Amino acid sequence: MTKVKIKRSILARLIPGLTSLTKRGPSGWMVILGIVIVSALVVMTAIAPWIRPHDPIKTAVGPIGDPPSSQFPMGTNHLGQDMLSRILCGGSIMLQVSTISVLVCFLVGVPLGLFSSYVGGVFDRACSLVIDSIYAFPGLVIAIAIAAMLGRGAVNMALSIAVVYIPSYFRIVRSQVLSIKELTYVEAARAVGAKWYTILFRYILPNVIPSIVVVATINFADAVLTAAGLTFIGLGVTVDVPDWGWDLTDGRALLPSGAWWVITFPGLMIILLALGFTLIGEGLSELLNPKLHR
């Protein structure tokens, strides 16, 4: 009985948001636009090896710092690499880093938040204290410190970004569980002798999921930007993989000569990816908590 009710309550909150988005006004369209942008970029990155005109890491395929032309539609960079091919292939690092970091955050932040708020007491207070102090610290500074210690690489970048965003998951889960665990259906579950993990993961977690989805999409957007930032200050992946963040950083070399194309195209791609996730996140959060935004 309870299970059915809960399932219906998640469905009632999530599914209308996903199936009849078009009828939900501007917020619905925001989500659709975001999903379209993100999927387009994912597909582009996936099929890039077959559609790219040149080898993205081969240097001197064209003249150095050539403006966009019919042969090189996005120009070439200071190594004479074809920018179009680099743009087509360059999303993979960003997508990997953001996906891994969101997964790690989800796997650490959510169970920790659930457990901590359900158990309460000293454990909860200690967890909250540590998490709050991470939360108050400048995110990029933490990511820099950890990335500097772990060294270069996509996974290390993802881990250092994850540490920054675990607090967001923890906090949202904790605040929701604190109110949900007082509801009658949880009390009923406890009364019929349900185990604590059944109550937590089966009865409470589903009601927290919608908020987590919102946090996760925003986390995606932030992870993309943070990854770009880490790359910019020299903590990104190594040079031999095409990456928008790296191209953007590298574009500084040609900046004094007025080469706008070297930074504009990778920059636009990063903005698009981050914007796609932001639109999904903001749209969903308005659909799920209309009161907060109006």
Add this chain to the structure above:
Amino acid sequence: MGLRSYVITRILLTIPTLLLLLTMVFLVMRVLPGDPVALHFEKKATPEQMEQMRSRLGLDKPLWAQYMDYLGGIVDIGYFLEHGYPNLGESMQTFEEVGGQIFSAFPATLELAVYSMIIAAGIGVVLGVISSKSYNSVLDHLIRGFGTVTYAVPIFLLGMIFQLIFGVYLRWLPTGLRLNPAVEPPACVTGLYTIDSLLEGNLFTFFESLKALLLPCLTLGLILSGMFIRMTRTNMLETLRLDFVTAARARGLKESTVTYSYALRNAFLPVLTMMGLQFAILLGGAILTETTFSWPGLGRYVVDRINFRDYTAIQGAIVMFGIFVTLVSLVVDILYAYVDPRIRL
């Protein structure tokens, strides 16, 4: 609770926060896998050289002893009074005092941060008020769209575009550094060039430093304004519906008076708290802005030290960032309690 007891409690609460923060930085820098000394030399040194470096920096001691050294250095009041900055150890690269290096880089970051915050809050509050006044119109959607886009733009991309337009194409503004190298910097009183040059009465230097500040501050300010737009808009929409606003309108007050002296005054409080939280994000953004504009501040210092793999310096700089953020949030909380008595209850 009176204001004084609130302030005292709040200051006392800062101590465990700081201690926790220092511990976390220590854990990240010393306990995470990765040996600072080995990373520093990149396998290009003999074991003897590495051992020498370890003993010089005290890294050969057991972890708890290192921890006590580290904490002891930071809370060493005598050292602080003598030098004016806390003891953060010495650099692995230059063997200079890290505290001193940070101390001299700090004013540049402070100047950048303060002016950026003013720009962000200014743009954010003005656009937020306009947006709420024209609720659900095209203008409102445009402003909200602008706010959303600011979340998605990498800060250094905006900086580079500004450099390209105003520095390279138009040649109106400098693209880097705090002051044109040909201009003599003002005598250091506060370390903030705009204020020091005014204290000297040197208007030329003042305008030169203002010119150098404009692009970096605009970059950082624009990126951060999105959050202020949203916050101001939401609060204004809520406040404009309250009875006292209706009452003010009913008394025949001008709409601008109602908006600015009545509604905005009340909607501004949460924006103030927000400024404290934004400061942490602003400092993160400052690292990228400083790197883009070769701005010789704390962020630029961290990035330089990362390139030299100078771990003691990185650790010191991160500690300083943490202390700075903690102090700012302390000040904001106290200000908030001063403005809004309900907080003290």
